[in-house]
Amino acid sequence: MRCPFRFGAGFTAVLALTACGGPAPDAPAPAPPQPASTAAPVRITPAAAREVGADELGRVPVLMYHRLVAQPKSVYERTPADFTAELERLANENYVPVTTAELVSRRLDLPAGAHPVVLTFDDGDPSVFRLTPQGQPEPGTAVRILLDVAAAHPKFRPVASLYVNEHPFGGDPDGRALRWLAEHHFEIGNHTRHHTNLRTATESAATAAIAEEDALIRQAIPGYQPTTLALPYGSRPHRPALAVQGPGYSYGGALLVGAGPAPSPCSSKFEPAAIPRIRSQSAGAEAEYGSAHWLDELASPTGHRYTSDGDPSTVSYPRSEGAVAPECASVALAY
Numbered sequence: 001m002r003c004p005f006r007f008g009a010g011f012t013a014v015l016a017l018t019a020c021g022g023p024a025p026d027a028p029a030p031a032p033p034q035p036a037s038t039a040a041p042v043r044i045t046p047a048a049a050r051e052v053g054a055d056e057l058g059r060v061p062v063l064m065y066h067r068l069v070a071q072p073k074s075v076y077e078r079t080p081a082d083f084t085a086e087l088e089r090l091a092n093e094n095y096v097p098v099t100t101a102e103l104v105s106r107r108l109d110l111p112a113g114a115h116p117v118v119l120t121f122d123d124g125d126p127s128v129f130r131l132t133p134q135g136q137p138e139p140g141t142a143v144r145i146l147l148d149v150a151a152a153h154p155k156f157r158p159v160a161s162l163y164v165n166e167h168p169f170g171g172d173p174d175g176r177a178l179r180w181l182a183e184h185h186f187e188i189g190n191h192t193r194h195h196t197n198l199r200t201a202t203e204s205a206a207t208a209a210i211a212e213e214d215a216l217i218r219q220a221i222p223g224y225q226p227t228t229l230a231l232p233y234g235s236r237p238h239r240p241a242l243a244v245q246g247p248g249y250s251y252g253g254a255l256l257v258g259a260g261p262a263p264s265p266c267s268s269k270f271e272p273a274a275i276p277r278i279r280s281q282s283a284g285a286e287a288e289y290g291s292a293h294w295l296d297e298l299a300s301p302t303g304h305r306y307t308s309d310g311d312p313s314t315v316s317y318p319r320s321e322g323a324v325a326p327e328c329a330s331v332a333l334a335y
Helices: 048-054 080-092 100-104 142-152 174-182 203-219 291-299 326-331
Strands: 062-065 095-098 115-122 161-164 187-190 228-230 252-254 316-317 332-334
Touching: 080 142, 100 115, 100 187, 100 228, 100 252, 115 228, 161 203, 161 228, 174 187, 174 203, 187 203, 326 332
Parallel strands: 062 115, 095 115, 115 161, 161 187, 187 228, 228 252, 316 332
Antiparallel strands: none
C-alpha cells in the first residue's frame, strides 16, 4: 500500500491477509496484497475527479459487530447468514475495507470510485475468531466468513479491527490467537482489560483499565503497538483526552458506539477521539440507526459518501462539501 502522506498515529500491521486463511502460525506471514489500484497514477485533475464523482470529504461507515449467533436475542447479535449478506452487499457496492488505524492516520489508498468501510468487532467473542487445531480460522466465525467473501470478491480487502479485553476469543492463554491475527495483518485494538465504563470510573481507574489491556496486547504480541481504542458502552471519560493519551498508552483514535457514519478523516468535522459507528442491523427496533438503513442512505444521491479519486496523494472533493481539515489542506483538490 502506498502511503505518500501520513498524518496522525503510525501503524504497520494493518494490510490485507490472503483470501483463503493464510498459512499455519509457524509459517511466515504472506506479503499483503495491494489494493486494486496498482501502478502509481498520474496526479489527479479536477476533470478526472469530477468524472469519477470523487468526494474524499464524504462520510465513511464504521460498522460495529459483537457476535454471531444462530438465533439473535439482542440488537448486538447477527446470524452468520446476515453477516455474510452484509459483506456481500458491501463488496457488490464497491466498498473496500480499511482498518481504524488506517482511517485515523489518513492512509486511504483505494481505486477510483471505491468507498472505504471499517469493520470493527468488540469484546473478542469466540464467534468472531477461533483457531482450529490446525491453526486456521474456524469455519462459521466472522473472520473465516470475511476471508471467504474476499476470496469471491478480490477487490474486497479482508481486513478488520478487533477490540479485545482480557482473555479474548474464549481464552487465549498463550496469545496464539492474537499473534495469528497480527501476523495476518488484522488490527488488534484496546477495549480495556475488564470492559470498564470509562465515564463512571475515576480518572486513575480509567487510565489503568486502558493501560492494563494495552500491556496485555503487547505481551501477547511482542513488538506490537495498539493504536486505537473502542470505548466500552461508547462512554467517554470525564476528561475525553484520557481515551487516547495516558500513562502507558498513546492512541490515534477512539471509537464511540454512535448511530451514524463518521466524517472523512480529512473533513474539518473529524474528531479522532470520538469516531461514531453504525450498529450492524437490518430490521427490528431502532433499525433506522442500523447498517442497512445507513448503507441505503449513503448510496442515495444525497448520501455524501466518501468516494476515492484513485490518487492517494490527493484529497479531491466537490467545493460544496465543506471545509478540509488543516492536516489535509496541502493535498486538497476542490472542483
